[in-house]
Amino acid sequence: MRNGDRLTDVIVVATADFELYHEAVRELRERGLRITTMEPAEIGPNGGGLPAETTVVIATADDRVDLGARGEVSFVAADPSDPRAAIDEALATLRGDEGRTVVEIDPGPQPGIAVLVDDVVIAAFQVPLPEVSAVVAEEVADxxxxxVRVGDGDRLKGTRIIADLEDVGGRDGALTVELVDETGTTPYLGRGARGASDLLAAVNVARIEGERVERREIDPTEGxxxxxxxESRRRSNGELTVGEPLARRVAAGELTVEEAVAVKRGDGESDR
Structure with a gap:
């Protein structure tokens, strides 16, 4: 961003694609950014007609926008089927130095995930545990x-998440994972905010330095x-209970409860 203040910059959305136009305008406005909308034909050769403060132009290749010698203006060639990618690229351009992406995971009943760049929240998710690694992989791909910072509040879920992240990498193949003490990160929720605690805790944990880990090994308690x-009884509708050896493998992140139930039923291994 120029002069360190994104409020001085203007993003121009200049596309004839209906879905891209409305999605980009809606999300950019929700983020409080300055935007201008133009018809592609209103932009003349070499970016003529663009506001002087223009930093980014979002359009498709078919819109045939000509920026020519306007080297201070970045062009985001949007794929109409993926407006989010164009918006993320425009925001990265405003940040200028592509600040570090930090993903925080609060391993609650429905893990909350917050994605921050330069201490600004750019995305948030709340998904089932098995989907966490896929969401992280998509967010850090480029x-x-x-x-990635994982809260330590739920040892079992956190261990599983860390194990699932082993094969996830960023643009250069490097993914650093930290385990963070999340004590005191869950905020008080006032009226109308019920259900947001995991997401808000995720945002708070993202700002706390943790201990770097590659795997998390725990000695599970009897509880x-x-x-x-x-949980194995619940997942099997009361048909069976996994033994302690399988339960320990679940605690170590080697198996999910569903996989342990399948093993117990004889789908490949004995209960060991």
Whole structure:
């Protein structure tokens, strides 16, 4: 961004594609950014007609926008089927130095995920545990030296998440994972905010330095073993309970509860 203040910059949305136009305008306005909309034909040769403060122009290749010698203006060639990618690219251009991407995960019942760049929240998700690694992979795919911080509030879910992140990497193949003490990060929720605690905790944890980890090895307590066994009964509709050896593999992140139930049923291995 120029002069360190994104409010001095203007993003021009100049596309004839209906869906791209409305999605880009809606999301950019929600983020409080200055935008201008133009018809592609209103932009003359060499970017003639653009506002003087223009930093980014979002359009498709078919819109045939000519920026010519306007080297201070970046062109984002949007894919109409993926407006989000164009918006993210425009925001990265405003940031200028492509600040570090930090992803925080609060491993609650429905893990909350916050994605920050230069301490600005650019995306947030709340998804089932098995989907966490896929969301992280998509968010860091084009990031240089991304950092993932996992809260330590739920040891079992956190261990599973860290194990699932082993094969996830950023643009350069490097993914740093930190385990963060999330004590005190869950905020008080006032009226109308119920259900947002995991997301807000994720944002708070993203700003806390943690301990770098590659794998998390825990010695599960008797209570944690019982929780896994109770969950196995629930997932199998009361048909079976996994033994302690399988429960320990779940606690270590080697298996999900569903996989442990399948093993117990004899789908490939004995209960060991």
């Amino acid at each position: 990031a240089a030296d991304p950092l 944690e073993i019982r929780r896994i066994q109770d």
